Amino acid sequence: MATESSDAPEPYPEFLDHVRRVSYLNDAGSVLGWDQQVTMPEGGTPARSKQSAALSSVTHDLLTDEHVGEWLADLDGDDLSPDQRAVVREVRREHERATSVPEELVSEISETASNALPVWEQAKADDDFEAFAPTLEEMVELKREYAAAIDPDRDPYAVLFEEYEPYLGLDTAERVLERLRDELVPLIEEIEASDVDLADPFTGEYDPDTQEELVRAALDELGYDWDRGRLDTAPHPFSSGTQFDARVTTRFDPEDPLGALGSTIHEFGHATYTLGLPDDQYGTPLGESRDLSVHESQSRLWENHVGRSRAFAD
Amino acid sequence: MATESSDAPEPYPEFLDHVRRVSYLNDAGSVLGWDQQVTMPEGGTPARSKQSAALSSVTHDLLTDEHVGEWLADLDGDDLSPDQRAVVREVRREHERATSVPEELVSEISETASNALPVWEQAKADDDFEAFAPTLEEMVELKREYAAAIDPDRDPYAVLFEEYEPYLGLDTAERVLERLRDELVPLIEEIEASDVDLADPFTGEYDPDTQEELVRAALDELGYDWDRGRLDTAPHPFSSGTQFDARVTTRFDPEDPLGALGSTIHEFGHATYTLGLPDDQYGTPLGESRDLSVHESQSRLWENHVGRSRAFAD
Structure with a gap:
């Protein structure tokens, strides 16, 4: 593959090794999350929260490592293959976002989210939103802090949206959804008002x-x-x-x-x-x-x- | 608890945070190992091996971090509580062992062991030792390297034994086991030669x-x-x-x-x-x-x- 080619600019292989390590640790965190939701005994929460927070922390440390900034600066030229350029572009975006956020906040969000899971599960089982509300409030507050760390001057939702949709743009998404709403709502009303036979549940x-x-x-x-x-x-x-x-x-x-x-x-x-x-x-x-x-x-x-x-x- | 007390010597709290992080990451690795043996689909091996190796690597990096050496030097005095002293002693032992071993070797052992698991499982299911022999040989070779990195002048088995029994001493273990053998072998022979009724399987x-x-x-x-x-x-x-x-x-x-x-x-x-x-x-x-x-x-x-x-x- 082009990303592995031996004629890559000098720091590229070391940079790629580092990128892979960050990704492997992210995936390890995702295994911990799967286990917590599917197999973990309930009592395991306090330890799991610490493990997840530690993993988020070291992953954040590696992503914001000053070497990454140096490599990215060195890899800014146009002597990269298209694949390599794509890798550099994506890592640069993640690195820039991550360097804005203090490690303690990343770790705290991870630990709080992990501790929130059993609270949410219990509240859901009991159909009791009030039991989850304070935890939700805490998460919203932390996510606001997170968004403000990245860009204090923009709407926090727009900043957080980019975590999932880095290139689409919130305005584009809103335009698409508005058009869907404008078309779908009357369509559904029309169907409901008609005498067509709907499938029985x-x-x-x-x-x-x-x-x-x-x-x-x-x-x-x-x-x-x-x-x-x-x-x-x-x-x-x-x-x-x-x-x-x-x-x-x-x-x-x-x-x-x-x-x-x-x-x-x-x-x-x-x-x-x-x-x-x-x-x-x-x-x-x-x-x-x-x-x-x-x-x-x-x-x-x-x-x-x-x-x-x-x-x-x- | 004494280990948390606010009158601990100055670097102790930071040292303890670091120690905990190493431990949380170790435990995350153990969750990955459990999942691999119990729930992981077979095809997941290549990715899991990378994840486990990355986790071993960062854990090793943190344990051998130069700050740990500095903290340990600073915490060498006798202004520590007995609990704190025990923590420092155990971390010092692990730090000293880990600093002797190159990170690449730690990572390679972890990845090789993870890749070995499905080979062993298949060989076991087929009762075919030969199918596992080359992998076993590779693991033995890596473990020899590991032991030699810690102490090239001692029997590798004795060095590796301390991983599981840091204080017992191989000679003590051998003395205990020899005595057991000397007593048990004749006892079993005596029972087999007697006409006592043994439980039917x-x-x-x-x-x-x-x-x-x-x-x-x-x-x-x-x-x-x-x-x-x-x-x-x-x-x-x-x-x-x-x-x-x-x-x-x-x-x-x-x-x-x-x-x-x-x-x-x-x-x-x-x-x-x-x-x-x-x-x-x-x-x-x-x-x-x-x-x-x-x-x-x-x-x-x-x-x-x-x-x-x-x-x-x-």
Whole structure:
């Protein structure tokens, strides 16, 4: 690959090694997060929060290391291949953002978020928002601090938005969503006012084992690579991992079998995107998703255009 | 606690923060190891090996950081409490060992060991030692290098032994084991030559689900804290974790139900030791096991003196 080529400018290989290490540690943090949501016994929270915070800290330290700034300055010329240029561009963006944020804040956000998980799970199980409200408030406050560290003069939401969508621009996203709203709301009202027959929702109870058989069969049918994946349950379905290990989760509500099916296919879409990233770029920005909108469009494509199609149901 | 007291010598709090971070990262590595042995899809190996190696590397970097040497020099006086003195002693030992070993070797051992796991699992499943022999040889070679880095003039086994038993001394261990051999071998021969009735082994097949019910009931009976633990299966039973999350694994052989029961109780012994470590010392040497012989004696105590007793069976 071009990113590995021996004719790269002098500091490039060392720079790339460093970049990969940051990425490997990020992925280790994601394994800790998966474990916390899927398998960890509840009592493990205090230790896990410390482990996650420490990992966030060292990752932040490595990303903001002064050598990275020096390498980026040295790699500013035009003697880079297109692949190398892309790697440098992505790392520069992350490095610049990260250097604005104090390490203590990164560590505190990580620890607070980890401690928040069981509080949220309990509040959700009890349908008791008030029990979670103070924790949520604390997280919002920390995220405001984080946004202010990066750019105190801009709307915090716009700053945080770039974490997920570095290039789309909040105004573009708003324009797209407004147009969708303008078209969809009347369409839905029209359908509701018409006398067309809508499908009846399922009624009755479907036990989780049967539902699990159904969603596993659906994943088989869709071609999920079990050698690089797993299906588990979590209070809120998510997928995480790398091109070597992209796991999906779902949840089973006895009264809503389509909920499990839909969320599984949705997460399968995410996992399929992740599994499609190039193996040999693992650890570099070329082996990662760059933004969330493409990721999410893939999950929606599978969920809505495949999962809800008559052909798939047949 | 004394280790946290505000009258500690000046660099102590900063030193302790650093020590805790190293420990949290070590524990994160142990979560990655658990996941690899218990839940990871097979295809995840290449990425996991990189993640584990990166974690070993940064942990090694932090442990060998020149600040640690400076703090240790500053904390050499006798103005330390007994707890603080113990922490400094243990960190000094680990720091001195680690500084002898090049980071690249630490990283290589970690990556090689991680890559070795699926090779070993396959060779074990196929009962094919030859398939694992080259990997084993590579690991032995790396461990020899590691021992030579620490002390090129001593027997590598003696050097590596101290990783698990820093204070016992190989000669003491050998003396104890020789005495046991001298007493036990004739005892076993005598029993075999006598006409005493030995218990008949179980015959027949016992399905894994029934065995799992049995070992879960045994763990309940023994008082395993499920809020801080889990039971899963792994090709070779092990336990790992912290005082907040000490998990056990077992394996089910249809023809040997006592194998699962014995290994589960054995690992329960390890977990019980770990769960007994003080919560408020998590991350310091006072919140960790110092050597393997006490750990192992606890697992053996539960396995052999409780698990094999008539009172427990009744």
